[in-house]
Amino acid sequence: DGGITQSPKYLFRKEGQNVTLSCEQNLNHDAMYWYRQDPGQGLRLIYYSQIVNDFQKGDIAEGYSVSREKKESFPLTVTSAQKNPTAFYLCASQDGDTGELFFGEGSRLTVL
Amino acid sequence: GQSLEQPSEVTAVEGAIVQINCTYQTSGFYGLSWYQQHDGGAPTFLSYNALDGLEETGRFSSFLSRSDSYGYLLLQELQMKDSASYFCAVALNTGGFKTIFGAGTRLFVKA
Numbered sequence: 001d002g003g004i005t006q007s008p009k010y011l012f013r014k015e016g017q018n019v020t021l022s023c024e025q026n027l028n029h030d031a032m033y034w035y036r037q038d039p040g041q042g043l044r045l046i047y048y049s050q051i052v053n054d055f056q057k058g059d060i061a062e063g064y065s066v067s068r069e070k071k072e073s074f075p076l077t078v079t080s081a082q083k084n085p086t087a088f089y090l091c092a093s094q095d096g097d098t099g100e101l102f103f104g105e106g107s108r109l110t111v112l
Numbered sequence: 113g114q115s116l117e118q119p120s121e122v123t124a125v126e127g128a129i130v131q132i133n134c135t136y137q138t139s140g141f142y143g144l145s146w147y148q149q150h151d152g153g154a155p156t157f158l159s160y161n162a163l164d165g166l167e168e169t170g171r172f173s174s175f176l177s178r179s180d181s182y183g184y185l186l187l188q189e190l191q192m193k194d195s196a197s198y199f200c201a202v203a204l205n206t207g208g209f210k211t212i213f214g215a216g217t218r219l220f221v222k223a
Contacts (some may be wrong), residue, residue, distance in 0.1 A: 031209065040218075042199060042215035043155070043213040045213075048210050090154060090155070094209075094211070098160065099160055099162075099211070100145070101145075101147070103154035103156070105153075
């Protein structure tokens with residue numbers, strides 16, 4: 001089936017550790033996004049990529065890093081520099097013709 | 113900066129009509145979208161307006177006025193399953209395309 005796959009679904013991390021969240025899509029979309037969602041809040045843009053080997057910072061990029069080496073993959077690393085990393089992380093790819101975002105099921109990160 | 117404003121909560125009864133407004137202050141505006149999110153789930157696409165006017169998709173309609181930097185989502189014949197959060201999102205072209213979201217409106221549908 002076509003779609004966006006995020007893993008892991010749940011992740012626990014100790015303070016000071018880096019963690020990488022995986023996002024894979026088989027929709028052949030050029031654009032991919034990472035958003036952060038805190039309880040009862042909207043989606044805040046972390047990083048986005050319009051094409052392979054290129055990405056831009058969103059509104060809350062500090063403490064995060066990404067790579068876009070393949071069209072299908074857009075992993076997000078939450079580094080120890082991120083002061084408050086506990087959140088729900090959503091990855092999406094975008095249909096270039098309609099603008100519609102297709103989301104993965106999300107990764108819930110908890111820092112212990 | 114870029115900002116989107118929408119009400120935090122709306123309550124309505126089953127079978128009624130509800131309108132969720134969204135105003136935005138952005139540069140490079142390209143279009144307005146609406147997404148629905150149930151608790152614990154991922155957002156799903158509802159509608160997109162690039163031009164002024166009303167777009168209708170079943171029980172849901174969306175409206176855009178670019179001159180007023182305003183749009184709304186209209187939900188008709190409300191059902192209990194419509195209880196969810198609704199987000200407006202703007203597509204921006206600021207030297208590259210990106211999509212940013214409002215804080216969301218929590219809709220409670222009562223019997």
